[in-house]
Amino acid sequence: MLLYLLPAFLLTHTNGQIDPAHCRYPLGMEDGRIKNDDITASSQWYDSTGPQYARLNREEGEGAWCAAGQLQPSDVQYLQIDLRQLIFLTVVATQGRYARNSGIEFARKYRLEYSRDGHRWISWRNRFGNEIIMGNVNTYDTVVRDLHPPIITRFLRLIPVTDAVHTVCMRVELFGCAWQDGLMAYSSPEGQIMMAPGFPITSLNDSTYDGPLERRKLSGGLGQLADGVVGLDDFVESRQYRLWPGYDYVGWRNDGLGPGYVEMEFQFDRQRNFTSMKVHSNNMFSMGVKIFSSVSCVFKLHLISEWESEPVEFHTVIDDRNPSARYVTIPLKHRSATALRCRFYFADTWMMFSEISFQSVTIVLPTKKPPVLTPPSYEANSEIPETTQKTEDWTTPTKTGSPEEGNTSILIGCLVTIILLLVVIIFLILWCQYVCKVLEKAPRRILEEEVAVRLSSSSDTIILQTPPVPPRVSIDPPYERIFLLDPQYQDPAALRNKLPELSQSAETSACSGGYAEPDVTLCTPHQSFQSSAPHYAETDIISLQGVTGSNMYSVPALTVDSLTRKDISVAEFPRQRLLFREKLGEGQFGEVHLCEAEGLAEFLGEGAPLPEQDGRPVLVAVKQLRADATSNARNDFLKEIKIMSRLNNPNIIQLLCVCVSSDPLCMVTEYMENGDLNMFLSQREIESTLTHANNIPSVSIADLLHMSVQISSGMKYLASLNFVHRDLATRNCLLDRHLTIKISDFGMSRNLYSSDYYRIQGRAVLPIRWMAWESILLGKFTTASDVWAFGVTLWEIFTLCKEQPYSLLSDEQVIENTGEFFRNQGRQIFLSAPPLCPSSLFKLMMRCWSRDITDRPSFNKLHQALRTFAPHS
Template sequence: MCWCDRWTIMHLFLLLILQATAALGQIDPAHCRYALGMEDNRIKDEAITASSQWYETTGPQYGRFNSEEGDGAWCPKGQLEPSDTQYLQVDLGRLTFLTVVGTQGRYARNSGNEYARAYRLNYSRDGVLWKSWRNRLGNAVIEGNKNAYQSVINDIHPPIITRYIRVIPVTKLSTTVCMRVELYGCLWDEGLISYSAPEGQLMQQPGHPIANFSDSTYDGVNERRRLSGGLGQLTDGVIGLDNFLQARQYHVWRGYDYLGWRNDSLGTQGHVEMEFVFDRQRNFTSMKVHSNNMFSQGVKIFSSVSCWFKPRLIAAWEPEPVTFMTVLDDRNPSARYVTVPLNRRTAKSLRCRFYFADVWMMFSEVSFQSEDTVLPTLLVPSPPASEETTVTTTPITTVTPSASEPPDDGNTPILIGCLVTIILLLIIIIFLILWCQCVCKVLEKAPRRILDEDVTVRLSSCSDTIILQTPPVPPRSGRSATGPANSDPHYERVFLLDPQYQNPAVLRNKLPELSQSAEASACGGGYAEPDVTQCTPHQCFHSNAPHYAETDIVRLQGVTGSNMYAVPALTVDSLTRKDISAAEFPRQQLIFREKLGEGQFGEVHLCEAEGLPEFLGEGSPLPDRDCLSVLVAVKQLRADATNQARNDFLKEIKIMSRLNDPNIIRLLCVCVTSDPLCMVTEYMENGDLNMFLSQREIESTLTHANNIPSVSLSDLLHMSVQIASGMKYLASLNFVHRDLATRNCLLDRRLTIKIADFGMSRNLYSSDYYRIQGRAVLPIRWMAWESILLGKFTTASDVWAFGVTLWEIFTLCKEQPYSLLSDEQVIENTGEFFRNQGRQIFLYAPPLCPPSLFELMMRCWRRDIPDRPTFEGLYQALRPHVNQ
């Protein structure tokens, strides 16, 4: 192993960068004023939609600033009435800090005279929950245009953190309106999507007006004096003054810039508890809290803070917090940022308790630094362009500091010196990394003696499969006659769950049922013939079944993760383009929108495929063939992929082209005539089932009354039947999925489910997988006991995973399976409790689950493989529930 770890070095370097930029704070609204791409087409036509359009030539795609295309603007259909809510909607592609909106009317080279005299803004961070923007005084209407040609630029105070924005024209009289729009801001790379906190309080001082420390711009809900589900003044980029009774805004009340609490009024034993939720898992390095310290008025920065971490929203809080003691300052009353180190803890949600040091505690801004976050720049924040586009933007105005801002303190030379030092360190680090890589390559050429200690397993004709996580290792000379022959290419390394399992003697002690045949091969391999019958562990380990050299394992997710389907034998020695039945799609018509995940040699992207419905023609599996472009998932092989990975990728294409079922993701087309190799598969607009259900509640009168997203019990049963149907189809082809879970089930708008295999490659679900000796990852909470202990994957082990998937569905994915057990305890539970009189810990019965359905789940978790139902039986058992 190479003595230097380049990733560790890069982490240290990134920490230096974060420390050097700590004084900059978060986004400054005065500088975050960059055009986001309406005028220059970086925002594509497909991202611009509208509630209606007058003609095709006045559609939403023509609502671009300073553009005269079409008939010169977007125009909603018919006369706009005062009660109408027509809108132009823009998808910015990523969370964005929106600070300015510019509008024009329809000029159309002096032939048009329609414009909006006023408008409102609605926005959404997830495309589901929409909020109405209001300024700091509570007004929602923004002054618009007075003619069709002049531009009107309006600053948005407070700024909006959003991905989707709707511009809604407003009129007092029935009239025709048209609009052209540009949006300005910069990326919200911090990723914070909501914070929760106690409601701010009032300060009453004798002889002085009341000061109000409430969060007046909070866009979430206020229930029982607690704010939740939104963002507000703590993320608006406005830093409070030293004197908390003064404000940077005009015509606002005393204390406006701060959210504050009194120690003796919360009843929380001297602390304020806040929760922060982010768009994805992040590796947090620090938290910065701008706090007032006007101690003469009983206000101080917090004395200490403890933060707990949650890797996923449905997971439990990790027991070990990060605690930080603040150095209190009783001589300098200035407000200041307090930087709290978070020790690179990984989480999607944080809960922090801030402890009082005096009577009052007040915050004006809270920001987070993480290693996954793109570092902010001083002058030119990056616009939300697509990954393949590099754009240089220009601010729309030149901003001069206001008189209320503090003057430059002369630290610029120090900052420049720090940056120069960091650049020199970066050059040294790059040199060390390159040198280390060179040394590692030399060392890899040396004899790999460690392979002698690895366990190798031959693929047999039994119907279960050894699924391997590393490339094949060529057989070594000198092996005994019982070992593999040099000509057999189907031997691969298996890394068991614990080093003690690599010793056959220890394995005999661990699993007594294997004691008579510990040296026998471990019943693996793909299906030799489609009609091969399944076998129990005893049968597999006590039979002398023949070996099939033709058996192959095709990694259907091998290039984009560690997962794979196990499939029947293939006679694929060398694949060429003529072996691939899928049509070649024009690569330039794929517009990359978002990276969904990645693996060792490949990536999965969410893309828009322009003209795909017409390209596929009649018989297309796409549900809507009228739209010009559709969302698709694109698996792409990276340039550094090995020849083996390239061949596996082509095999994956050939195998997926065989799958044709309404509940299985379909391969639509490919791009293989040139590099990088790509395959294009379906993608559902409702995302994966785990995320869909976790954001919903069971249907009830309360959910209807409060417009809470909900699902019915009938919906859950329908989803279960569809998954059973898709798995029945895979089982009929002797396919073993090996990673069935709600994260691998995608939904369209009609709640049609298609089983996929993207889950493992997505960082969002990394906590669902257990890493073995730093090499492979396994979804152990969904795996049957024989898969965990013996490395055997069969249709019967997929049935076990189906039972866990049903459990997820009927808990609405609010909890991870065996959430009270650690990964190590889950592994111990499969062995110890099976061996000790069958006393295994099973999942509890979900409250929403009918008793007969939970009994079906329990049958899926039977220890004896033949006692588990088949997918055909599961499908037939579930169908009557849907019709009830």
């Protein structure tokens, strides 16, 4: 008996955690390893367009699977694939119906449903909660989409989605590898939220869990503990996806659960013999987070049997010196089971896991006759067995010689085969990694010969072209990847030629504006926001920065020209009454000072826009032009005075007076006692009983909404005048003691925020993390780009300014990301939803970051929408 079972155990891989970056092998749609019987559909147009023809790069039948009739937006028709075993699915590739150049049908969008048991179907959503996957734009290109998060499944449905009536046809290939872990589901208490003074609000929920949540317990699904992503030492940081603090971990608080332990249950696909369990646990003990002190596991041999009484227990060594996250391996002593129930006991206030995996072998029961064990066949470069082969199916041997001799030779042959396979696989992996590194140094145009290597990368979207195409079909090549810091980037005109789509959209006017001042004679008057066909006022840049280094407001060139001819009188304030308090910042030709203005209230008279005095001096911001400034800088300074004098709104910093009768020229503006919004929020926590009990400075959600409404009101006013701010951010919003906000423009001049700006060679510094893609790529600043920046400002507010936007991206990566926004192929990185932010408000932010400027809401609509969130504002 032992002789028969031994080869079965040897042939079964010892399981371990999976690496999604390398689990990217074709599963067999194209090469036929997935059989016709395993490909079904809810419907089909004709027999010649049945599901068996939905194979990537194949032209059998009429060239693809086609849904029945013309697909309506409300229709649900699907292509279903049975993978015959649990698969860790990471990539989906699609084509349309090419049919040797006669097909014109393809799926522009689709969504996925999956099932591990064939009964309960789950809708896939990406890490942002979106179901829709962007598909093809023609019939011949292959569009490859990474799945974030990956799917653990046996059955998959591809469901075409359409916005209008279309005929839809598809060809597909799936990529992944076998889910050797065998884990079908785990259950656990719901993850909790950590709120600590001086620390960002950290959400430790299992955000990708695909089972139900009932009474604060997750059950019957899989999620982040089985996605192959291991958390960092600092649990606030995210390794890859940059969604919110704590995203990579699931965590629980000791006093939040009661019994002093976290109980988790694990269910498997079949009976297994368990060697060990590996738990990746955080150990940031300075925040009260430690690995578990001990664990106790009980086993269930069959799903219908009772839990065994004898547990396996393991005690850890608590580490108070090394804060690194680590894997803890728990020996399971070769216990057999189909389910485990484990209790993890707290060693401190918090316990956090990012990944749990099991090392086990499946138990293969022998047949009555001694079987000859045939190892699964593997394709080159593949870890996926034949999908129709079952691990229990073995061929019956013919008798030749004694049983002992036959079994010994079989055992030796199997061992040699396994060793050779391992050597080949290791060689192929190393060779592929070497080729990838070499090709990454080459220009990144996607070529046919790069297909195999590109499928092993971690990109979200790849377009592969199917050559050759007959000469009579005119096809534009895919866009070349743009290196935004190359010499062509320094010339906006050259870059605009690389982006033909943009030159035919909203950016077609002759004054569409690089960074240099345009020829005003070529420009036409700008339409108002409120016109019947909404049009954003394009800005013809006066200068990229104000002379003091601040980002002075810009307006359309014709408006500026008319302003410079008007004689706008501003009161001259006695220079000697300005008492220097602090230097706020400086620019190339000037400085910004914080000053006390003696007798300013009496000088300005009643109705002056000054804060309540209560016997305290009036603080003002004084922009001062250096005596050695050029004549052009002097003219720009006077121009800025005339522009500022026109602004009169309770949420806009107002020009109070000037000192221009003698040098140095000065303009005096409001300054608010609570300073800027960024500093104000970063020093506070969200209001709670904890903040009240410990006298911690705090703000409420209502306060944050009130601030958002005021900023939108001020920007609505600027937009009504066709003024474009170009540097909207919390650092440029000032507060008084009543939390009244006034939008300013001297954040750029302050050294405190120098890291928020990026100097492009030969250009002025730019706040790229707040800028719309068209502003970075083409120097186009419009009211629409201010809307984009407003969305980022909202994001800052609801993160309490605890981190910089795109904090995990370098400046160069931020700029590179703007190219992804232009290409709009699903690879762009968005800011993640702040934990404090209502979902409907985050949807409003996402609209502000729409790729097309006409899809972004106006400030008037933003102000109306935000007032519904804060009706008392």
